[in-house]
Amino acid sequence: MDGAERAGSTDTIVRDLLLSGVDEAYRLATRILHDRLAAQDAVQEAALRAWESRASLRDPDTAAAWFTKIVVNVCRDELRRRGRKPRVVPLALTTDPSQTDGSAHSDELSRPIARLKPDEQVLLGLRFGRDLTVGQIATYLGVPEGTVKSRLHSSVAHLRAALDAERRAPEVI
Amino acid sequence: MTDDEFERQIRSHYRSIDPGPAPQWLADRIADMLVPVPPRLVSSGWLRTLLAVTATAIVVVGLVLGPRLYGVLSGQQPSREPATPQPTPTATPRPSSAPSAAAIDAAGTIRSGGLWAVQGSTLLTSTDAGATWQHSPIPVASGYAVTAFVLDPDHAWSITPGAGSTPFNGAPTDVLHLVAHRTTDGGKTWHDANVPGNFAGTSQSVVFIDQDNGYLICSAMRHSSGVSTVLRTVDGGQIWFVVGTGSWLGSMFTVSGASTLWAGAEQEAGPVGHPLLDVSRDGGRTWSDASLPGLEGQTGGGTLWLPGPPAFADALHGFVAVVLTNPDGSPETRIYRTGDGGRSWSLVRTFAEQAVGGLAVADADHVFIPLTGLTATDNGGASWQTIATRGLPSGVDITWLGFVDALHGAAQAGGLYVSRDGGRSWQPAAFGLVP
Numbered sequence: 001m002d003g004a005e006r007a008g009s010t011d012t013i014v015r016d017l018l019l020s021g022v023d024e025a026y027r028l029a030t031r032i033l034h035d036r037l038a039a040q041d042a043v044q045e046a047a048l049r050a051w052e053s054r055a056s057l058r059d060p061d062t063a064a065a066w067f068t069k070i071v072v073n074v075c076r077d078e079l080r081r082r083g084r085k086p087r088v089v090p091l092a093l094t095t096d097p098s099q100t101d102g103s104a105h106s107d108e109l110s111r112p113i114a115r116l117k118p119d120e121q122v123l124l125g126l127r128f129g130r131d132l133t134v135g136q137i138a139t140y141l142g143v144p145e146g147t148v149k150s151r152l153h154s155s156v157a158h159l160r161a162a163l164d165a166e167r168r169a170p171e172v173i
Numbered sequence: 174m175t176d177d178e179f180e181r182q183i184r185s186h187y188r189s190i191d192p193g194p195a196p197q198w199l200a201d202r203i204a205d206m207l208v209p210v211p212p213r214l215v216s217s218g219w220l221r222t223l224l225a226v227t228a229t230a231i232v233v234v235g236l237v238l239g240p241r242l243y244g245v246l247s248g249q250q251p252s253r254e255p256a257t258p259q260p261t262p263t264a265t266p267r268p269s270s271a272p273s274a275a276a277i278d279a280a281g282t283i284r285s286g287g288l289w290a291v292q293g294s295t296l297l298t299s300t301d302a303g304a305t306w307q308h309s310p311i312p313v314a315s316g317y318a319v320t321a322f323v324l325d326p327d328h329a330w331s332i333t334p335g336a337g338s339t340p341f342n343g344a345p346t347d348v349l350h351l352v353a354h355r356t357t358d359g360g361k362t363w364h365d366a367n368v369p370g371n372f373a374g375t376s377q378s379v380v381f382i383d384q385d386n387g388y389l390i391c392s393a394m395r396h397s398s399g400v401s402t403v404l405r406t407v408d409g410g411q412i413w414f415v416v417g418t419g420s421w422l423g424s425m426f427t428v429s430g431a432s433t434l435w436a437g438a439e440q441e442a443g444p445v446g447h448p449l450l451d452v453s454r455d456g457g458r459t460w461s462d463a464s465l466p467g468l469e470g471q472t473g474g475g476t477l478w479l480p481g482p483p484a485f486a487d488a489l490h491g492f493v494a495v496v497l498t499n500p501d502g503s504p505e506t507r508i509y510r511t512g513d514g515g516r517s518w519s520l521v522r523t524f525a526e527q528a529v530g531g532l533a534v535a536d537a538d539h540v541f542i543p544l545t546g547l548t549a550t551d552n553g554g555a556s557w558q559t560i561a562t563r564g565l566p567s568g569v570d571i572t573w574l575g576f577v578d579a580l581h582g583a584a585q586a587g588g589l590y591v592s593r594d595g596g597r598s599w600q601p602a603a604f605g606l607v608p
């Protein structure tokens with residue numbers, strides 16, 4: 001396959017990926033950002049970045065992981081932007097009872113999660129929001145599996161501490 | 174709760190977040206992007222939004238080139254000539270073993286020389302530059318950004334959604350009523366006042382000049398009508414009234430005098446045309462472009478924005494940082510200075526990186542900005558030096574910076590850290606609460 005054929009093949013692969021992967025990307029971004037509207041912006045931005053950098057996709061078999069990585073990076077950028085002026089959110093998310101264990105405590109994690117560092121929020125979103133394995137997360141983040149394991153452990157610990165602090169803080173309203 | 178139980182709770186939380194399929198307009202937008210077409214205006218959805226901004230922005234839209242989804246490029250190329258030639262700064266490595274600080278939701282400086290922070294529903298104030306902290310409750314709304322201002326250890330205000338407000342959907346039917354909470358006894362008691370109006374689709378910033386006079390801006394965000402509203406109180410927050418409106422006035426808000434207000438563009442994911450920096454000299458009634466050299470009339474959001482509001486040492490001397498993504502993709506931060514209350518600005522420094530947090534002004538000579546780690550001037554911007562810092566966590570951006578004088582300051586880098594030596598060394602703020 002010559003260069004032109006390869007480029008055309010990559011265009012087709014990336015085009016098909018972006019068209020078919022919107023829903024999954026949107027779901028992932030929403031679970032990381034806890035904000036439907038911010039997730040919509042993030043998916044647009046990620047699709048744009050993916051299309052503009054499609055020449056960098058060397059192995060078509062890794063296209064899905066390549067795009068997921070871009071989505072994750074865009075979400076991380078958004079979380080860092082929020083650090084300057086946090087907008088907590090998720091006021092309009094749908095709750096599907098069949099997706100939960102019925103616990104009344106699942107919603108109380110929104111604020112503690114929002115207070116974690118961006119990388120921690122991304123990590124939790126990938127692990128618990130998308131049920132990815134440590135190996136898959138390591139691929140998306142470009143770090144060793146051991147690093148993912150230790151960061152995951154500390155992220156969960158930080159979340160637990162933040163939740164405990166939240167529960168202990170007196171409510172004025 | 175065991176570790177397994179907690180992980181189940183986390184998993185349950187994430188599974189409860191099910192937004193459904195992506196909206197059709199998103200899929201259509203991406204499909205449009207993938208079809209090679211000649212240069213054209215952006216699609217109607219964006220055009221409706223852009224029609225609500227200034228005429229300058231509309232002219233800018235006509236200059237879009239290429240099949241770029243967010244390709245709103247300015248016809249005016251900003252000048253890239255720095256005021257004085259500077260050596261390329263080098264990154265300052267931070268130790269990776271710095272003790273972690275307590276996470277906070279908001280922070281600020283107190284004009285009398287103190288610091289404040291909000292952690293959950295607790296207000297923390299320090300009158301000794303972070304050495305010790307006093308705790309008091311503060312009204313905040315779960316799931317809503319903290320909007321607070323602390324004037325001194327006794328007087329503070331908090332803005333929260335009020336009764337009748339609906340969840341934010343970016344829809345015309347959204348409702349956002351606001352309640353202004355105030356304390357005059359350091360948080361022992363709080364009193365509420367309704368802010369008249371529906372401010373759906375806006376973010377709020379509140380600033381007080383003294384214990385009676387304050388301003389509240391409700392800044393239009395992406396999914397709103399585009400009208401930003403400025404309200405005022407003259408009785409410490411008991412009664413609020415609208416003084417003026419402005420198209421897409423940004424949320425980087427501050428006050429430099431009794432009637433001089435500033436509203437700058439925050440960063441956006443796409444082309445929302447906030448005026449880059451507007452000023453009002455009549456208490457918010459009318460607004461005009463601040464005329465930063467090389468950026469006159471510019472709108473901000475996607476590739477041009479303020480990482481923080483302008484910061485003033487007094488009514489005359491102030492600084493503002495502007496972040497740019499140049500057409501070739503290169504990053505830039507410019508720092509401007511004024512010595513006449515903002516009637517004129519001069520470019521004093523350009524950095525080839527983008528500041529994540531805004532600058533901190535300790536006085537007319539001492540200014541700090543989170544670039545290359547931490548950079549500062551001690552001569553009003555004539556020259557800048559990178560500070561070799563110790564104690565801040567590595568790989569974490571400084572998203573907020575505040576200095577009460579040339580030596581004592583605080584930084585939000587994940588958690589809150591304090592310095593007593595001009596930013597050279599940092600320690601986690603010892604709130605006395607569990608992080």
